[in-house]
Amino acid sequence: MSWTAYLPMLWHGAIVTMTITLAAIVCGALLAFVFGILRVEGGPILSAFALCYTEVFRGTSLFVQLFWFYYALPLVGLSFDPITTGILVLAAHVGGYGAEIVRGGLLSVSAQQLEAARALNFNRVQTLFRISLPQAVVEMMPAFGNLAIETLKLSSLVSLISIADLTFAAQSIRNITLDSxxxxxxxxxxxxxxSLVLMAAVRVIERFVRRGDVFPRGGHS
Structure with missing residues (x-):
């Protein structure tokens, strides 16, 4: 039988891959903003906690993280299905790297802007959401775009825990047809x-961010 007969299997695998990737990117972006903001605004204790998170997930192998979540956590009573495990691990990976992107973006806001916010009697939350984030997010977008593409590529590792993603489907079909x-x-x-579709989506989001449709631009009391 020709390998083309298995195209529906590849299509299903591609849908699984994109679903896991998008879910991981969304969840990971939320983690990135939470821990990135904590690194800058969280005070000594919360900042240290956020630092530990980012260093653990940036400093250890995603391959090992995947197997640890899938095989080690059940030993302490925490068990997830393969797809949930894949999303959680990829999201934690995105969050770890993304938190550093957020931290760098926030630190790039000029001191003059922060001084102006204090002169307008903005509190820390107002300064963060009306001054710092609207400017910082624009600078973050190219790095987040690269991270999104990297997440898509790394999603192929979830095939190792028996998720029928695109890579898993390709390997299965290759084993049947021997047509590598x-x-x-x-x-x-x-x-x-x-990856082209993902980058197009990132560019659309970037246009919204630059227009100020995501975070309101500050400057008014």
């Missing part, structure tokens, strides 16, 4: 196509 060249060429094109 055709299968992996199509898989390569699929990942490239998904």
């Amino acid at each position: 060249a055709s299968i992996y060429s199509v898989t390569l094109v699929c990942y490239f196509a998904m």
